[in-house]
Amino acid sequence: MRIMGLDYGSVTVGVAISDELLITAQGIETIRRKHETKLRQTLARIEELVKEYTVERIVLGYPKNMNNTIGERAVKSEEFADMLRKRTGLEVILWDERLTTQAAHRTLISGDVRRENRSLVVDKLAAVFILQGYLDYLSNREKMQKELENENANVTGEIE
DSSP: EEEEEEEEESSSSEEEEEEETTSSSSEEEEEOSSSTTHHHHHHHHHHHHHHTEEEEEEEEEOOOOOOOOOOOHHHHHHHHHHHHHHHOOOEEEEEEEEEEEHHHHHHHHTTOHHHHHHHHHHHHHHHHHHHEEEEEEEEHHHHHHHHHHHHHHHHHHOOO
16 A cells, blocks of 8 residues: 655645555655646646555645644645545545645755755655655554553453
8 A cells, every 4th residue: 555645736746655564755756737727637647646656545735824724725725635536536635734845945955955956846855744744643643552452451451
């Protein structure tokens, strides 16, 4: 199983894919379009990537405002999520992406990537950060569930 991470922007979509063990996220590409409303080719490319990588779930960056409210970009992401669900038939999870693009810029700057080159990869890197955050959440949730099960087993053993 693989999970796809997407950073949906006004004219680009950064794409990342997990490894099969759901441990790491790798940037795949940045899909570009000429107009914000021209999504047919973007959706078709995402569909191709879903098939190519046998993706079973999509994590879409959800750009909430810093005060946790929903703005125009978040509403557009919700609409895009609906389009993805209809087009792919997959579960689409909206994942809080606050500050991922800034983190991507900082990472590229600290790596001495030239300004003109940063714009080519920043969305793909933001998609990696979105997906990696979700993968880390899954891993931590799994570990906590196991710890709780072990605690419950120990408590039950003590009572008997």
